[in-house]
Amino acid sequence: MTIVQPNDLQNTPSTALQDLPLLEVRSISKFYGARRGCENVSFDLYPGEVLAIVGESGSGKSTLLNCISTRMLPTSGLVNYRMRDGSVQDVCHMQEADKRFLMRTDWGFVHQNSADGLRMTVSAGANVGERLMAVGHRHYGSIRSTATDWLEQVEISEDRIDDQPRDFSGGMRQRLQIARNLVTGPRLVFMDEPTGGLDVSVQARLLDLLRNLVSNLGLAAIVVTHDLAVARLLSHRMIVMKDGHVIEEGLTDRVLDDPQAPYTQLLISSILQV
Numbered sequence: 001m002t003i004v005q006p007n008d009l010q011n012t013p014s015t016a017l018q019d020l021p022l023l024e025v026r027s028i029s030k031f032y033g034a035r036r037g038c039e040n041v042s043f044d045l046y047p048g049e050v051l052a053i054v055g056e057s058g059s060g061k062s063t064l065l066n067c068i069s070t071r072m073l074p075t076s077g078l079v080n081y082r083m084r085d086g087s088v089q090d091v092c093h094m095q096e097a098d099k100r101f102l103m104r105t106d107w108g109f110v111h112q113n114s115a116d117g118l119r120m121t122v123s124a125g126a127n128v129g130e131r132l133m134a135v136g137h138r139h140y141g142s143i144r145s146t147a148t149d150w151l152e153q154v155e156i157s158e159d160r161i162d163d164q165p166r167d168f169s170g171g172m173r174q175r176l177q178i179a180r181n182l183v184t185g186p187r188l189v190f191m192d193e194p195t196g197g198l199d200v201s202v203q204a205r206l207l208d209l210l211r212n213l214v215s216n217l218g219l220a221a222i223v224v225t226h227d228l229a230v231a232r233l234l235s236h237r238m239i240v241m242k243d244g245h246v247i248e249e250g251l252t253d254r255v256l257d258d259p260q261a262p263y264t265q266l267l268i269s270s271i272l273q274v
């Protein structure tokens, strides 16, 4: 099979590729025995587009994200991903080694719990640098200098580069996780409640940072959140889930300002009343 090579990572996709979907999700269903995780979900994601998946607890957001990002095999359905060379691969049925390679190079995954996305007992610099080594970088000086640049981009000062994430605050850990994910220049980043569990002021700073990075780098992203304010700030488009089904989808401002489905209307009004 054809797969992106580390040396191709700096290539800019051609205009033609920018016009084609990066990801085609087709009729994804996941059942845990008889219990429905998600059912018959389909959508396209274009390069540079940010899609929010929203819904109450248990609506199937994480199940869908895990199926799309190959962390879980769906019961049925397809996820086609357009590689840098323009070829399309069904990522659900790729070999494990190819999935891992894609995850290390073209994709990122920002977890709600930073301990799931970081190595807590190695330094901040190593957390970022080891991702570069995984895609073939070998020169210590340039790895450290790139790591320093990325720490600066996520507002972690250079004098913390040798500290371990366990000595960081929750917000700093999330910012470090973002640097670790973005350093290899991915085209698609999955985020599972990226600001969950943080104080409101820390959340606001992180959201601002994320929004700027995603927009400046032209990243495509799929963000799972139960927080409609996060969806409003980060996403261009959103899908609303309930009981494993997509209840409504559309441009974020349209869905939030003019919800069509009774369930979406209820979700929005119940949050506005809080």
Ligand SMILES: Nc1ncnc2c1ncn2[C@@H]1O[C@H](COP(=O)(O)OP(=O)(O)OP(=O)(O)O)[C@@H](O)[C@H]1O
Binding pocket: 032, 035, 036, 037, 038, 055, 056, 057, 058, 059, 060, 061, 062, 063, 064, 226
């Ligand atoms: N490992 C599992 N085994 C059995 N059922 C599961 C499993 N994981 C999820 N489910 C069920 O699938 C449905 C969707 O759960 P999921 O975690 O995807 O929802 P969610 O919207 O992400 O919820 P939350 O916001 O609370 O994480 C729920 O009914 C849940 O109980």
